[in-house]
Amino acid sequence: MAEYFTARGLPVPRELERNILTDWRRLGAIAAVLLVLFVGLRITSIDTSRANPEYAGSVLVQLLQWDFTIMSPQNEFETFWETAGGQMIVTIFLGIIATAFSIVVALPLSFLGARNIMTGNPITAAIYAVARVVFTIVRSIDVLIVVILAVIIFGLGNAAGVFGLAFHNIGVLGKLYSEAIEGIDPGPGEAITATGANRFQVIWTAVLPQIVNPFISFTIYRLDANVRLAPIIGLVGGGGIGVLLFHTMNLLNYRQAGLIIFMIILTVAVMDFISAQIRRRLI
């Protein structure tokens, strides 16, 4: 094949030069992956010998035999809001409130984290760098870890949960918003600057109209994610229906747990559908 090129005095295309069997970079990459998997299997010592399919099967059956008593108050002190249905609604709102808090913080900060807004002088450039680092650090601490820490401050319950969700979400939304701002067309801003408008007027007139749709789209995406996460944070003390699920599982009350799991799946699916519909219409 390569002779075709050499005979005509043409350089041989790189793709044809390589021989798959002797390409040491390719072989090296394959060997590295195999090594990682081998080491991983050895040190994790995955042991499936204690699995009990019979017991698992009976639990699975119980998970599907839903016990609806948790849908109504258990004693005279409980109200609707302590029932599984009430807690599911509370959980959805935990996600909504957490998202709202994080928008309020992330929205102004995102402008500080947008390169095209902050370049120009060394002070703003430094603020930009700090904002981006803060977003990255905040984002890299997982929701569950923040909730565990927040429980120390707020105690068990909804406050810790909302704080954990909101904290992590500030990092994510801050980054998404900042990148939406960086993606705008700089031309209109340049034109408005040329008319003698100040920086705020430029942002208001030329930047905002360009970022409204991406902002709404990202916000709904994160709202969806937070409502999805909200049932989980209860497992580490963050309140909501997760607490109820945790209790029923500890009491081996799989009929009640099954119903709760189904409610969570249903909620997430509905949320996912609505969010996708709205986002599709925005783009």
Next chain:
Amino acid sequence: MAPILRIEHLVKVYPTGTRALDDVSLDVERGEFVVLIGLSGSGKSTLLRCINRLVEPTSGRILLDGTDMARARGSELRRMRRRIGMIFQQFNLVRRSSVFANVLAGRLGSRPLWRTVAMRPTTEDVALAFENLGRVGIVGKAYSRADALSGGQQQRVGIARALMQRPDLMLADEPVASLDPATSHSVMKYLEEINRKDGITVLCSLHFLSLARRYGTRVIALKDGRVAFDGKPVDIDEVRFKEIYGEDAVEVEIGVGPTADERAAAESADATAAAMRAHLETLDTH
């Protein structure tokens, strides 16, 4: 009377080390229609953007009516920018906003912040916006989204926006480079009209010498960031042309209808195809 714009020893060196403007000095008199020509990268855009400080000059003075624009800061700079309108090759409209909102934006610098935020323009500004839309013949499109308009219409919105400033000087950075020949002439005619009727001084960069000859009262050519020619359009002869554009350049006409440059483009496409065929044939014969 002092020139409306005097540029003295203007130098712009970009952080990359590119010397875009190398000691440029020139005067622009009131009422002139100055056309800037030169190859891509000769510094036309940088010069225009230095005048209203969209690009920070490295050194030199830019005197607008005797006041040094290059030294102005903050609110003084914004006040001076208001006297200079600008239109752009890519129109630079806020695409999602209405034509009306875009035109009104030209007036932002003269109005307090709360009017921007509350979207409450003064009655006077609204009237002025419609007057300017009328002048460029697109009142009927006032409520359309800016990106629903054709290129030529968008550039006219750009002109109307600049007119909102009631400028003394109009900068135009390749205003017709994204437009077809027929539309180019219609846009240039609006620039000519504001120059003749309103007495607004125009400084406009163009690619085509034929447009420069047709509309300019004076032509300034830049080459490698220096002024290579400054004089009347008719004085650019074959020799001057080659000095400005290089030995291999051939002048093309831009007219209404199927133009010389369109024919040239078609011919060059044919020539490319022929060259490719010839090359393939030589490969086969080997």
